[in-house]
Amino acid sequence: MKRILILNGPNLNLLGRREPEIYGHQSFEDFFEELQEEYPQVSLQYFQSNHEGELIDKLQEVGFSYYGIVFNPAGYTHTSVALCDTVKAISTAVVEVHISNIHERESFRHHSYIAAHAATSIIGKGLNGYRMGIDFLLSTKV
Amino acid sequence: MKRILILNGPNLNLLGRREPEIYGHQSFEDFFEELQEEYPQVSLQYFQSNHEGELIDKLQEVGFSYYGIVFNPAGYTHTSVALCDTVKAISTAVVEVHISNIHERESFRHHSYIAAHAATSIIGKGLNGYRMGIDFLLSTKV
Amino acid sequence: MKRILILNGPNLNLLGRREPEIYGHQSFEDFFEELQEEYPQVSLQYFQSNHEGELIDKLQEVGFSYYGIVFNPAGYTHTSVALCDTVKAISTAVVEVHISNIHERESFRHHSYIAAHAATSIIGKGLNGYRMGIDFLLSTKV
Amino acid sequence: MKRILILNGPNLNLLGRREPEIYGHQSFEDFFEELQEEYPQVSLQYFQSNHEGELIDKLQEVGFSYYGIVFNPAGYTHTSVALCDTVKAISTAVVEVHISNIHERESFRHHSYIAAHAATSIIGKGLNGYRMGIDFLLSTKV
Amino acid sequence: MKRILILNGPNLNLLGRREPEIYGHQSFEDFFEELQEEYPQVSLQYFQSNHEGELIDKLQEVGFSYYGIVFNPAGYTHTSVALCDTVKAISTAVVEVHISNIHERESFRHHSYIAAHAATSIIGKGLNGYRMGIDFLLSTKV
Amino acid sequence: MKRILILNGPNLNLLGRREPEIYGHQSFEDFFEELQEEYPQVSLQYFQSNHEGELIDKLQEVGFSYYGIVFNPAGYTHTSVALCDTVKAISTAVVEVHISNIHERESFRHHSYIAAHAATSIIGKGLNGYRMGIDFLLSTKV
Amino acid sequence: MKRILILNGPNLNLLGRREPEIYGHQSFEDFFEELQEEYPQVSLQYFQSNHEGELIDKLQEVGFSYYGIVFNPAGYTHTSVALCDTVKAISTAVVEVHISNIHERESFRHHSYIAAHAATSIIGKGLNGYRMGIDFLLSTKV
Amino acid sequence: MKRILILNGPNLNLLGRREPEIYGHQSFEDFFEELQEEYPQVSLQYFQSNHEGELIDKLQEVGFSYYGIVFNPAGYTHTSVALCDTVKAISTAVVEVHISNIHERESFRHHSYIAAHAATSIIGKGLNGYRMGIDFLLSTKV
């Protein structure tokens, strides 16, 4: 069975807890369970960390054996040359996902160090972007 | 049958003619025929123009009725606010495709006016990027 | 009878069709008919194109004989040195109009290549800006 | 009777005195008298100050009751966020006027903090720009 | 009794008058009376000016004898090196206050010439920021 | 009893050890004990880490229940969008503190990603800045 | 007989019509006839367009068979990545010509996207630059 | 008798009062009396203001009749286009003086709007710079 990692960067663990009247009460863990049910043909894994280094560790750990990675680097998108190097170094395809449209926020969020080496970038489609990322990995020959 | 437009910007009509010892002798028209055979379940259309205005016209023409658009804006990627506005205005999903990795070329090719409003961006995967774009449109709920 | 051209740039032909719940169902053609009724003393013309070159052609065509031009260059405002040169070259006065306040949108929309050679610039007054442009031309000695 | 204020920023009081062989011997006060005669249907007022604060005071004083303001901010055009805020805050329409073409002078004169909130901007039409400003206010529904 | 000056820069005198449906009908003078009642143990003074020079004069006047200054420089925050020098020169502690979050507005409002020499900066807390400024001065040993 | 966290970023654990002839022999731990004695009415906590991720973890851990946080992000002040997002996401008020005046050091230290979402910023007051931060939290209604 | 194309970009068709007291009454068509007489040994062609796309089309059309192209891209010089790509792609040598010295005009005219792939660039020699371009093509082995 | 104005900008009135252990207890007024004694052959005047507008007023007042002006614009040096225009407009020679070396301070102090139109600029010579300014005016034919 194909293994795909959903990898979330800093502060995404606050979903469901932060301003729930706006973002809803659903945590990412709950959403992830939905994803697992929607994709029974895939072995979906989930990992979140606020640590740049742990994200690099995890990418290296699965990056030579998994089928694909759906990665939301959150705040590290714009500042991490180290993550840029990891995504370039591993052989597993990485789909970059951002929940909101980073191009419509502050200018320091417009540039992504990850995009140059991602298989594709899905921006501003809300949580559905994760589904689109999985679909992309399953349907295309990267 | 779902209609998908393959839309190519300036100079992509030179494929097969320009430095064939490097890029091969296959024209994009020939490649397009291959695509049509690979995707019999889709009504694939092809349009190429060197004119910014004709690309806008075509996006507007199909952009409220087609299922999806795979768009390689070529040189207009980096300079056209008008195309940026069109992609934002239409309701059909647009997948941005670049054959080469624009992030590894001259710095004036690093920025895309299209990316902020594209469903996804596929960069540096060669002609296979067009297949990935079609697969993405067919497999995801944009 | 004084001839005044209303000249619209790219994507303005989508008015009434694009997000009608926000922008309303009135097309620019309908609005133009209203204008003609409001200004019976003027021979009002209307031309829209998504093509930078056709906008230049039209400016050159009327730019030595018409009484005035009300010009919304839309996306070309920020990128076209060629249109800048045309507006400078012709003898007919050009009023630049933008429906929304370009200074309150993305930073790449803050600069206008047209403003330096326009008779005046009317920004962010909605469709009424076209009326203001006609009034300006009729009331002032440019 | 409609009241319109002609408001002049720093150094415009030197007109007629500074390099008269170039700019002529006519002072702005003399020119203002001409304007008053040309527009008998308007109550034209005139105020000039070299003080940024006095210009703000005056704009606030008339900015909720006058019909319009024709404002040449001169050197403060390019440096005053405070004046930018005042023009935005008041309800009377402000027409920005510059005698010379600021886009053809030093680069620090190319940007205007006033333009974003002015009803329109008239640049490089000489003293006639003041007439155009009055005409614009009288003829348009801002 | 400790003397504290509330010092307001340009356009803050329009509070209660400018867009009252948004900002309310309360003027800053009214709010200041509330403050005086809330802090009976302090001799609170209030001064507002649209003139950069008068703000400097006032800072110099009280800046060697008062207990503290709560200063909202408004539009001069981003443009005044002269005020920067004054705040640095005087010995009384200055708390910088901005009603709105200047970091979420236009980019020319992101930089403050005052912050480097203020005792602290309170940004985006509405009128309550003035209270916080007084509290800060009363509670801390600057 | 109100809980307040003193949170220190990278290299602040070297205090007392690094150039003691300049910075003194007192470690931050010793200084923290002084603080605890000075504020018996508060439950003061202390946490230091050189890890960006651990600082985010800690902010999230206490950021919905503590009364306040006094945070010196040190070197991460200028580079961490992730910490910027955390400070924005949590509901506990954060006071940003810098021992030295970052505006008087290298230009890459002039910008703070934290300031836009901090309750206030206290810069260049030495270790006393921590006291001022606690005082601020205790005395003001953030 | 060697074929050489004289290719003119936007607004160059206004020669002879625009400010004739300065630029003279000779149109480019008239000048082109002179050129044909001066170079009887060459098959000289002339094409002008205000359309970026038509210039690309024409370059592609003759760019693999003609002996040389003398190209004045006018306003597109500074904004067209698409033309840059075309000049690079074709095999016929292109001489870039500008009538005026673009380095002595506005700063946005200082950079040329064409120069990097032109055989040579002739700037600021008036109409004689076209002769120099033809001479260059005839005399050198590009 | 030749009249020379010593004109001082914002905060220079604090001399002798601000950090006297560093700058000494002598006020500028005292220093000015010394200057008057040193130059009995000149009618020396002194004017200081914290107001940009008053500095402009004064420059205009004496700028067509005095023999020379020694001007320390202080904080307005780096921000005032209006003063730049005044210095250019008047006919009296202006010597720009800065007590400290502005090139060795913060980068926003490196540029002077006054220098382009001053007769000369004397930087970083302490109070002696005023003497040098007077000497320069007396000894040279500007």
Add this chain to the structure above:
Amino acid sequence: MKRILILNGPNLNLLGRREPEIYGHQSFEDFFEELQEEYPQVSLQYFQSNHEGELIDKLQEVGFSYYGIVFNPAGYTHTSVALCDTVKAISTAVVEVHISNIHERESFRHHSYIAAHAATSIIGKGLNGYRMGIDFLLSTKV
């Protein structure tokens, strides 16, 4: 025996595994064993981490007692002010090493936050740079 730490930043643990046809099959651990044999007179230690914080921890741990540190900060070179501060704070000499020539790669790799406080910087000498770093430490009086 002198202790020298070889400290490697993110992704350098992939050596021998990433594109082995290019970089070879030798891991850094294997190379480190070679180094130990080459320098029997030194107690060589090796530490690698993908975590910015762990690199800081390690530098602090050995930075007051070891003889020297050979440090390849990899991706953190260009983004870490925190590491910059650590290298400055410790007393042990640090030699910065980069395997490839960072000046010949993307522009965001041209600047090093470490260089200003390193004893020396060795760039683009491949793995031999580590030897050069050890030699430098052993041969020079830093």
Add this chain to the structure above:
Amino acid sequence: MKRILILNGPNLNLLGRREPEIYGHQSFEDFFEELQEEYPQVSLQYFQSNHEGELIDKLQEVGFSYYGIVFNPAGYTHTSVALCDTVKAISTAVVEVHISNIHERESFRHHSYIAAHAATSIIGKGLNGYRMGIDFLLSTKV
């Protein structure tokens, strides 16, 4: 007989000696002899210097009497305002030549101070660029 100077800037004297496996063993002196044989109708001179000043001296020496100059300024192309001034001052036509395509190298090599005043610029044509330069001078009326 027409005199033409071939003028070479710094490091071009290393040709034939530097990386001969790439650049070949032919020195520029040898190549120059070939040129002399190819152009018997011209008095060709050759001068090379690593000194900016000697290049200026030589340009001044021949720049009012020679027929033309083919000038490769090498590293001084991008840094020398002094050479820019010389090329502008002399009356002999100067053809700028660069062996490699400076637009495809580091960004600091993209700008040429010489181009604005050269008769033409030939870039990236290898040693043949010198022939093209001579041909250009012989065939055109500069």
Add this chain to the structure above:
Amino acid sequence: MKRILILNGPNLNLLGRREPEIYGHQSFEDFFEELQEEYPQVSLQYFQSNHEGELIDKLQEVGFSYYGIVFNPAGYTHTSVALCDTVKAISTAVVEVHISNIHERESFRHHSYIAAHAATSIIGKGLNGYRMGIDFLLSTKV
């Protein structure tokens, strides 16, 4: 007798020879003889070089013994850190002179590396600037 050196940088030796219809037929040597006659009380020396190094040599040679130096660095003004260092290092006062107003020419001429360490800078006064420089040195106590 006081010794003063007039030191001229590159291309100033062309005076009288370059565009004599504009600049006149007088060489700088002739003008220097006039100066010597005008200042019989001074031992005036003259040195000109196109070589940056020779200018440095000369400044060092006289810079510890002469009374003053009047220096026009011409094109090196804007590019020479080395000359900046020399002017700072020597003890003789240096007056910077520019014949034309460098602030009104190309933007790369606006910055002077010399100004920060010159006794004063005289700009745009024609050849008279040299007289003003001598007068300044003779009349002031630098």
Add this chain to the structure above:
Amino acid sequence: MKRILILNGPNLNLLGRREPEIYGHQSFEDFFEELQEEYPQVSLQYFQSNHEGELIDKLQEVGFSYYGIVFNPAGYTHTSVALCDTVKAISTAVVEVHISNIHERESFRHHSYIAAHAATSIIGKGLNGYRMGIDFLLSTKV
């Protein structure tokens, strides 16, 4: 015997003469004699010039035969592309040395054109940096 050249750029010949109370009375020549005594096993040469061209000449002269070069380019570090090219072209290893920490001085001294091609860069170690450079060359295999 290995030959190593100590090469010094502009103004370094002033050592011992310039501000001796700060830099001491020792000239570089004296220091060089010390170095020769310290390294009897090496044939140490010394050359200093204020001329960019002479430094290039010398680098070329010894750059294919000497064992190493210790080079302090002084002011040319930041401005000389020509020296950058020479260091790249020669085969002898070059160690870049700066006596002071260029990263802690003006921002125009932060960038080095030499560093990209130097074997290593030693910054801010005083005269000892020269020793470190020699040690580096003797101890490492560049």
